[in-house]
Amino acid sequence: MTDPLPLWRERSGSAVLLDGFHALKHALRFGAEVPVAVATDRRAALALADELAPDVRDTLDALLTEVPEAAYASLVPRPHPTGVAALAVRPSRAANLERLTHTPRTAPVVVLDNPRNLGNAGAVIRLAAGFGATGVVTTGTLDPWHPTVVRGGAGLHFATAVERLAVDELPAGPLFALDPEGEDIRGTKLPDDAVLAFGSERSGLSGELRARADHLVALPMRPQVSSYNLATSVAMTLYHWSLTGGTPAAPAVS
Ligand SMILES: C[S@@+](CC[C@H](N)C(=O)[O-])C[C@H]1O[C@@H](n2cnc3c(N)ncnc32)[C@H](O)[C@@H]1O
The missing domain is CATH 3.40.1280.10 (SPOUT methyltransferase, trefoil knot domain)
Incomplete structure (x- = not known):
């Protein structure tokens, strides 16, 4: 599995931080371009998708990369209870x-x-x-x-x-x-x-x-x-x- 952190660092200056599962779910539903997404527990995030957002479950499965808690905490100002974060391209x-x-x-x-x-x-x-x-x-x-x-x-x-x-x-x-x-x-x-x-x-x-x-x-x-x-x-x-x-x-x- 490719390390998502270099891509995250490259894109974080200009991209929009999606903090948590629900923000990522909504952004995907409404067509956001999401180049990188991480989760501290990929299985738990996908189980949440099965329960709450089956419409974007496959997209999440393809996007989410599991990262250690410490790496996740270094990417977000305030860790989210779902342990999910992503970057999205801001519309022009x-x-x-x-x-x-x-x-x-x-x-x-x-x-x-x-x-x-x-x-x-x-x-x-x-x-x-x-x-x-x-x-x-x-x-x-x-x-x-x-x-x-x-x-x-x-x-x-x-x-x-x-x-x-x-x-x-x-x-x-x-x-x-x-x-x-x-x-x-x-x-x-x-x-x-x-x-x-x-x-x-x-x-x-x-x-x-x-x-x-x-x-x-x-x-x-x-x-x-x-x-x-x-x-x-x-x-x-x-x-x-x-x-x-x-x-x-x-x-x-x-
Ligand atoms: C908190 S209020 C602003 C209060 C401010 N001290 C003032 O002088 O209007 C923020 C905005 O909410 C809307 N608003 C609040 N109460 C309203 C009411 N009863 N009717 C219409 N607009 C209202 C207005 O657009 C208002 O400018």
């Missing part, structure tokens, strides 16, 4: 832009305007993947492919287009900005080509984003509560889209 900006601007768009693009919390960004990418959103765009300095965001997204960056853009580069389409001061979302149908924008955890929507917005919409909230968490706001909005105009989700798989 051009490929993401192609997906984000492709028309007609059949599902919304989510925009996080200057998000600050890496965990929120990961949770939003997972939501976008679950609802089949076209993509997640961030404005500002946060890197949506930061390893902590990828960990929070559970490998689902590959199920949607994830890119950082400036406000004036956002994809075309009616822009619905979410703000507690907007019109009640329950009276609004969100179209499939909507761009759904959410403000920063600390300061809400930027002036630049507000200026681009076609509609300002609010999630129902009892008086005296100032706002919801960013990721939960995205969840409610995508759910509203799925009820009022969205494509029905396919049955869930683990």
Whole structure:
């Protein structure tokens, strides 16, 4: 069996770390190119695949190389309970832009305007993947492919287009900005080509984003509560889209 570590070291600078069995499973399901994958216990990882992901079991069988615990621990910042890790090729900006601007768009693009919390960004990418959103765009300095965001997204960056853009580069389409001061979302149908924008955890929507917005919409909230968490706001909005105009989700798989 070839030693995977030289290839790992060669690719780790530019590749995306998939931390754990579930991240690798999701990435493979959504077509990620995975040049190298390791496991501390190959048999256990394949048994997990038999149980939870028979659809990618053969791919995992061909990819996974067993490595000693110490070698595995040297590759990942925090060992994962499944003892599995892999590197995936990050989709190019051009490929993401192609997906984000492709028309007609059949599902919304989510925009996080200057998000600050890496965990929120990961949770939003997972939501976008679950609802089949076209993509997640961030404005500002946060890197949506930061390893902590990828960990929070559970490998689902590959199920949607994830890119950082400036406000004036956002994809075309009616822009619905979410703000507690907007019109009640329950009276609004969100179209499939909507761009759904959410403000920063600390300061809400930027002036630049507000200026681009076609509609300002609010999630129902009892008086005296100032706002919801960013990721939960995205969840409610995508759910509203799925009820009022969205494509029905396919049955869930683990
Ligand atoms: C934590 S909130 C931001 C709170 C911030 N202090 C502010 O001034 O808006 C993050 C984002 O979630 C969305 N959000 C939270 N609660 C909302 C609500 N009730 N209606 C619409 N959007 C909401 C908005 O897009 C908001 O900018």
